[in-house]
Amino acid sequence: MPTTENGHYCETTLEERTWVIELHAMGMNFKEISDELGWVSKDGAHKICKRWNSSTRTQCNAKRPGHPQLPSEHDRRHILRLSDNHPRMTLAEITTEAGLNVYPHTIGKYLCEMN
Secondary structure, three states, X not given: OOEOOOOOEOOOOHHHHHHHHHXXXXXXXXXXXXXXXXXXXXXXXXXXXXXXXXXXXXXXXXXXXXXXXXXOHHHHHHHHHHHXXXXXXXXXXXXXXXXXXXXXXXXXXXXXXXX
């Protein structure tokens, strides 16, 4: 894996991933690719090729699993409207009623910001 000046690992670039895939397509095994390039480990080369085979792409900034997408402005207005119309509703009920995939705590933060 490439590293920054301070020694932290960084994401491989599209060009670097392409080199790994091309070397593997030429018949090199992952250990030979690691020795040839020097900046990628055997396991790193394997992961790049495995990801390429499963999705046939090496895009930078591809969608990654993680926390849900933040609510849009439309969603925020809907949350505010629900809270104004039903002042006794709990945060969990507002989240369910709005149909959003966020934590109730996030809804509470938005309500505090908007009021």
